[in-house]
Amino acid sequence: MAVDQVIDRLKVSERRACRVLRQSRATQRYLPQVRDDEEPLTRRIIELAAMYGRYGTPRIRRLLKDEGWRVNHKRLERIWRQQGLKVPQKQPKRGRLWLNDGSCVRLRPQHRDHVWAYDFVHGRTHDGQGFRMLTMVDEFTRECLAIDVSRRLNSEDVLERLAWLFATRGVPDHVRSDNGPEFTALAVRKWLKRVGVKTLFIEPGSPWENGYVESFNGKLRDELLNGEIFYTMTEARVLIEQWRRHYNQVRPHSALGYRPPAPETIEPAETCSATLRTPQLAIRSALGLT
Numbered sequence: 001m002a003v004d005q006v007i008d009r010l011k012v013s014e015r016r017a018c019r020v021l022r023q024s025r026a027t028q029r030y031l032p033q034v035r036d037d038e039e040p041l042t043r044r045i046i047e048l049a050a051m052y053g054r055y056g057t058p059r060i061r062r063l064l065k066d067e068g069w070r071v072n073h074k075r076l077e078r079i080w081r082q083q084g085l086k087v088p089q090k091q092p093k094r095g096r097l098w099l100n101d102g103s104c105v106r107l108r109p110q111h112r113d114h115v116w117a118y119d120f121v122h123g124r125t126h127d128g129q130g131f132r133m134l135t136m137v138d139e140f141t142r143e144c145l146a147i148d149v150s151r152r153l154n155s156e157d158v159l160e161r162l163a164w165l166f167a168t169r170g171v172p173d174h175v176r177s178d179n180g181p182e183f184t185a186l187a188v189r190k191w192l193k194r195v196g197v198k199t200l201f202i203e204p205g206s207p208w209e210n211g212y213v214e215s216f217n218g219k220l221r222d223e224l225l226n227g228e229i230f231y232t233m234t235e236a237r238v239l240i241e242q243w244r245r246h247y248n249q250v251r252p253h254s255a256l257g258y259r260p261p262a263p264e265t266i267e268p269a270e271t272c273s274a275t276l277r278t279p280q281l282a283i284r285s286a287l288g289l290t
Helices: 002-010 014-021 025-029 040-049 057-067 074-082 153-170 186-194 206-225 233-249 279-288
Strands: 117-126 130-138 146-151 174-177 198-203
Touching: 002 014, 014 153, 040 057, 040 074, 057 074, 117 206, 130 153, 130 206, 130 233, 146 153, 146 233, 153 186, 174 206, 186 198, 206 233
Parallel strands: 117 174, 174 198
Antiparallel strands: 117 130, 130 146
């Protein structure tokens, strides 16, 4: 670029301009070779970037690799820059609470079903009415176990979802949550103790102690809730469940080497809805909840 400007403005030869600017003439005369798949690859990258607006180059590269494209990170980043694609910067990281001996207060998951975490997320339909989402994740595998969606969710709904998951997936060693009344209700604590599950309550005002589910909730809001208008609760349940399945089976996760948390997960047909009523009554009865 600089050599061309010198040639145009000072009317000197290419040889002299390259010598003064210490530019190799071979480099100056090099013409990039465009690959046959450059155009379709660029189109596909743009399509994926438009489809998953919050994904950066590592996740896009993983999706391309799963589709059969052979592209390294340098080529992908070059096309990404040429097309002006970008993702907004991440939020600043929050600190953790530490004990005097330097250990973190949070119990870290060691294996599948070691620690489950759950929390509530709030949303609104197009008419301005609010609704709640109960999200549950396995902290070790990062799999989203369930997202229940309803105008109102209370401790009874928490018990119903836990009963269903315990009966269909297994019983975890611990469950982690904040100190909300739905999680600290006496019925919930007594039932968890009866089935042998230990509870982990975070310190009030310290959401980073429940970091796995908080991170998941942030992705849910960033990738779905902030970009969708829900006109009805049915639409909200369908789209949220669709996103949950994509998160588990397709979406590359950076902490898992850009692999999805549960690519081979096959769930019973009854779990397709975001809120379960009739099937869970039988589960609750079987586990002594009624």
